[in-house]
Amino acid sequence: MAVVARGRCFPRAWLRRRAWQGCGREYRVAICTELKQPLAIEEVSPRSVRPHEVRVDVHFCGVNFADILICHGQYQEKPPLPFTPGMEFSGIVLETGADVSTVKQGDSVIGWSVLNCLAEECVIDEKTLWKIPEGVTLREAAALPITYGTAILALEHRACTQPGETVLVTAAAGATGLAVIDVATNVLQAKVIAAAGSEQKCRLAMQRGAHSSVNYSQGSLKEAVRKLVGNGGVNVVIDTVGGDVFLEALRSLAWEGRIVVVGFAGGTIASVPANLLLLRNISAMGMSWGQYRHKNFPLFSSILSSALQYCQQGRIRPHIGAEFKLEEVNDAFLHVIQRESTGKVLLSLK
Template sequence: MQTAAWARYLSRSWLCRRAWPGCSRHYRAVLCSELKQPLAIEEVAPRPVGPHEVRVDVHFSGVKFADILVCRGQYQEKPRLPFIPGVEFSGIVLETGRDVHTVKEGDRVIGLRRLNCMAGECIIDHKALWQIPEGISFREAAVLPASYNTAILALEHRARTQPGETVLVTAAAGATGLAVIDVVTNVLQAKVIAAAGSEEKCKLAMQKGAQFSVNYSQGSLKEALGKLVGSRGVDVAIDTVGGDVFLEALRSLAWEGRIVVVGFAGGTIASVPANLLLLKNISAMGIFGVRYQGQNFPVFSRALSSAIQYCLEGRIHPYIGAVFKLEEGREPRFWEQPVDPSRHQYGAASLSVTQPMEHRKGKVSPGI
């Protein structure tokens, strides 16, 4: 048992907060105890569930670029150390609080929360769980709460994308980028121009449904778009890069075009030239998907429910670029970028966290 190792990282009060008298079983978790340093895999003593909480046996946890930024201290939100990273997961309900009536033991679920998902178990408020049908695998389901929920919120709720419109998506080979392509092409029946930083990424985006692609590492994004759509411009732009890429996307919008800021993967936050908004009656807006969970839950829940339904109907097909074992979470290469560059994989990545039977002294969930 490695519980004693926690003393090197955690305060006594933090440890006591996570266990209860008589608890004998433990689960493994990825632990960030110091920013920009290698992570650890530690044994965690679970705590009791509250009246409105649910304990889930985690099978897969999605791995996002945002998770890497959090562990580097470069994300908008900076949690207190130590913490368990990960914002989304899929798994099976192990236990419910006394006031929970929406799910029961044995249900297949996905969940979204700020942290603590890269672990063998996750305790979460029952309102942050959605049941997943048998027709959707745990691996696919684990990447729906963040990337696909964000894509649907950005395209349907914020940009009000219409059939036949032209949508530009930057960082198109990333998890959110490929989700945008999937939803635009297969659900909204609109056209997609995929913009990415290499020919290989552009090729993947085209394979996943984009009608056109632009490699913005080879020159001006605005000029390349002009050759594709002429002076009219694109109707909608979904940007996850920021900096100069955002500005060129903004300048490439059509009359009454809409640009949605999803993130700043390029590391630079651009300033919006307000005169461009005025001249073309452009709308510039943001989408921070997880905030909808607390600020506008009906919209958030509707988007995630739509993602589940689209997946069940076979209208969307989540692309999993890599699947890692939990133990790989401590390897430096795992946190350098979302997937292993040596294998030339992109899109979403998943962490397989289902634990061997010997790690459980309580109920063991069914295999994947």
Template sequence: MRQAGQGQSRHYRAAVCTELKQPLTIQEVAPRPIGPQEVRVDVHFCGINFADNLVCRGQYQEKPPLPFTPGMEFSGVVLEAGADVSTVKKGDRVIGVSNFHSMAEQCITDQKTLWRIPENVSLQDAAVLPVSYGTAILAVDHRARIQPGETVLVTAAAGATGLAVIDVATNVFCAKVIAAAGSDEKCKLAMQRGAQSGVNYSQGSLKDAVKKLVGSSGVNVAIDMVGGDVFLDSLRSLAWEGRIVVLGFAGGNIASVPSNLLLLKNISAMGLYWGRYQHQDFAVFSKSMSTALQYCQQGLIHPHTGAVFKLEKVNDAFLHVMQRKSTGKVLLSLK
């Protein structure tokens, strides 16, 4: 195993946020020595997430000091490992999560935040897994506790996390999914990826459309990433003892929960902030990553990449996500 501080022969390129609400710049960065429990990774792919844009605009709950390199998740190959690293070695293919610094040709991270990729899983597919599938697995299993045969309503269904929820719910937990999205094309994609039916909520009431599909009994579970009126319609579409899991507010509006609805149908409303588990309950966080890799290795899930941008086009990639043109995961290719 290499000792810390070796392998620093050249500068590497990174996307850097030098000023909030301004385009990222591509800069040459000098490598720093790694600590005894740190690992230097040659990054091949990095995921683009909605949160990456928020942190670059100063609107995320975590605010790193300027300048910084964004990027929460990546796949790559280990270049060197610190003296006390025991989990990975040079040459291992890994996925990892980082505190907003992985949109770079190299990334240094603690060994605890890396997981080895099985031989039959590509680096590109692996890069889709951390945030989207880590969130999906905890939403479906740990929070909603979906049972085989239950009906699940998924909003923002054609996004990276929406498609991951559909993939896990249908192919692992044998649930029936209603995909709700903002266009017919996105609904079609969600159905191609496993949903039994689709609802375009830009064309009318989501609640009425769901009722036509399942009747007055409602759906067992709703997984919502939109917020606002879509959240409220999802809540009102739940069956007796239904569960709704809040994953985000892509629509920009945070709805107030009408607690009388929780009472009348014995509904459970819960949130899921996947990244918080990394600090509050690392065992649960790590299991979500290991499980995603295991499902992928077994061929149970099929990660979907919607678009791949080169590092030089990072601002185009951000715009692609923020203008809601993206379906599935958007990746940066560092090679």
């Protein structure tokens, strides 16, 4: 027998509910039981919190391309099956362990983890929770950890973007692209050229604060940028696409320009022509957001605190492009895979 969710038909086994061992009330989670297959929705029993852990009633989860990669076995971390994907959430603290001192029951928080966030409850180390300040909604906060963490880290820490500089961002209408536009324009006072693959996405990027836009499906990105800024080029590029788009963006950099690679949404990893780095004193660098959790946790934590502060001050405004229910998680994944999404995609669990 099959069930229908948002117009799509799934075998009932893909949306089954199964009680795990345990006692007390149960809650729903999204489970990956087989790679490259739709997720199941199951009911599980809660486990006890350890002294340093916090139990959170999850209200919103972010849906990221990395979640899909993990469920396809294509991410750098490959957890054993079965597992619950999900890297970020917002919610309300339900319970704290004996040694927890940073949050208390009833606090609104955001959290980050490689796994286990696509669930109605999440048990997580207190170090990877941040209190949501007054005036920031749970919905807004859920859009901050990965996309705005990436944008702030890439622009401020890696590229050292200065006021008045010109920033070119590729895949500008995606969640990270719009976050880069928001931070560069409204926090760092830079000018942004938004590069995207359709006129509709270019218009959205302009509405969200970009100074100008380029549709790179219509011709050379380098030539389009040259028409906008002249032969001098742009100061900073934040690239999430890779491939030919990366190479065109690299050739658009000014003297002592900086390009930060944060992803390969186009599916192709380009080789860097070192002669371009030499001739223009260009810096090409990578930025893997999640690794800072292990390599430089104080910076990782401060970046998320900055995102929350910027949001509270009204300097940034996350754009939520689509919202799904937990039982629609497979539709949410498909929405991202088919490049239908603009801005952040969330799961609403309430």
